[in-house]
Amino acid sequence: MNEWKGLSIRYVSEVDFEATSEDEMSFKASERFQLFWVSGNRWMVLNLDENRENVKRIGYVPARCLVKEKPVEEQPWYLEVDRNEAMKLLLTAPNRVGSFLVRPSLYTLSGYALSVRRDDGVSHFNIKWDQEQQFSVGGFPSCLCVHDLIIYLRQYWMVRSQLRMVPYIKVASIEDSWEKPWSDFSLIKKLRAGEISTVFKGKWIGGDRIVLIQSIDKEIFKRQEFMEGINIFKRLNHKNIITLCALCTSEDPVYIVTEYLPKGNLQSFLRGEEGPFLTDLQLMHIASQVLDGLAYLEVKNVVHCGLSCHHVIVGNNLICKISHLEYARMIKNSTTFINTQSKYLLKWLPPECHYYGELSRKTCVWSFGIFLYEIFTLGQTPYSGQSISQVLLNLEAGYRLPMPPLCSAHIYSLMRECWEIKPRNRPSFQQIAEKKLFEELP
Known part of the structure; x- marks a missing residue:
């Protein structure tokens, strides 16, 4: 059995829970916890107060009830798309009624908007940010953060209208349009080795096109901050911006393939x-x-x-x-x-x-x-x-x-x-x- 002591990762509860034994603690959705001890599926956690600083109590909780607290941009339900792209994504299988995502918005102080698939299409909601620095949608109560707001809305709509909100599901045909197999490329010459990657002059075998191949460890590639940059890269198209040609992510290391310019x-x-x-x-x-x-x-x-x-x-x-x-x-x-x-x-x-x-x-x-x-x-x-x-x-x-x-x-x-x-x-x-x-x- 794996055990780690003294961890300090912050978690948030997305559901209410009633304790089933003396050493467990009950809690409500949107409470914050600091992870202290992991042993199997039972975690010992410190329950934090409303300011998320002081410890109220300590006890065991089921791991399934907590999710890691992350910035909005790292949540599984966040996507860098505009209103039209969000609508297209949510209306595409396997997404269904109740699928939702949070996206950037230029028209709100919070910088975010919520898109939800309903029976009659996709509804869009501006996420407001008030003078007390709290977040809200429409007439719903304000919350301290966007994550808490999403937790509240998921519970509210489930109780009031039986709408089960689930995070959007990435559509393979959209995500995989950049994906190519390793076998499509050959490495010709190692150009340089950096802190996180090695760069090669390579060849795209199908058309004998010379390309630049950045070889990077898969675990590094999967980091959220790195993926954010790659997702931005995919949407750029300018004569003075290097062109992204392909990604090879199914193997380790990952290949990031871009156009090759001979002068370095x-x-x-x-x-x-x-x-x-x-x-x-x-x-x-x-x-x-x-x-x-x-x-x-x-x-x-x-x-x-x-x-x-x-x-x-x-x-x-x-x-x-x-x-x-x-x-x-x-x-x-x-x-x-x-x-x-x-x-x-x-x-x-x-x-x-x-x-x-x-x-x-x-x-x-x-x-x-x-x-x-x-x-x-x-x-x-x-x-x-x-x-x-x-x-x-x-x-x-x-x-x-x-x-x-x-x-x-x-x-x-x-x-x-x-x-x-x-x-x-x-x-x-x-x-x-x-x-x-x-x-x-x-």
Whole structure:
């Protein structure tokens, strides 16, 4: 029998439960628990108070009654789709009456909406967020979080109208359209090995097409934050965004297959043999292409989170495309939040990411300023020799990266605008594009 002691994972009850023995505890739906001891199907848990901080009591509960407490975006009933896509999904078998999902919404302060399949079609509800920072739908009572609201609605509709709400079921034909077998691809040459993946030049055997294959451990690929980036990647289509070609997820490791550009990443390109011979117009052309790609992501409410020269790929005729979209995040409201860990390029992220974990539509604007510094220094590393804490202290004191020798005063002025401490004072990518500072090649 497996046993683990001292666990601190938070769980929530989705149903009421009456104790059947002295060492068990009774509870209502939407109560919070801290997992302390796991032994088979009986868990010892700490029951937390309404503030989810202090322990009210301790006892055993059946594991089947609890689910792990997660952010909305990690819940099994959340999906990154719009109203029309939600309707199409819920009306497609095997989904049925009662199937539901929560999706992003641009028209609510909460940033979420609920779609439910009913007898007469699909009903859509705005999830409201009030001044007390509680969530509600229509005339129903407010709840502290979206998860609690869903628990309440599932119980209420079951009692009042016999509507059994069940999370949407992913439709195989939609999910598997990217899926290809390992046998469709062959590995030609190992290009580089990173912290979480190995990258190969490969061949798509069916049409003898050369592709880039990122090989990644299946457990890493299944992480929610990684899958969020992949799902965003699937919906992107722009000439300056690398194209996702296929996924091979049935085997371990997983293959992420994208288009192949022969010149490699921009950082190595700038530092290589061709870098010193690039003209001012060519450097501007590089910046212009990446700006176009970022302006497209801005319209899509997507933040890259890993913008740097290392994550821009170069092809023939100086074609440049933004890659590594597994870093991407969707902005639901004006801001969202991340945990800044080693997978993020910390020196390229603005101070609010480090201090508050805050992402906004202006996050990549700061990074774009750093990216410009890289271009006009031919791939030099920003803040070389400084730790993250030193960089942040210097930024607070007013320090900014110096003007690169290959950079004009107008471009450096833009870089300084990108490095405004307050995100609202930075220009949007649309505003940067309107300045027309980057002249295209004739």
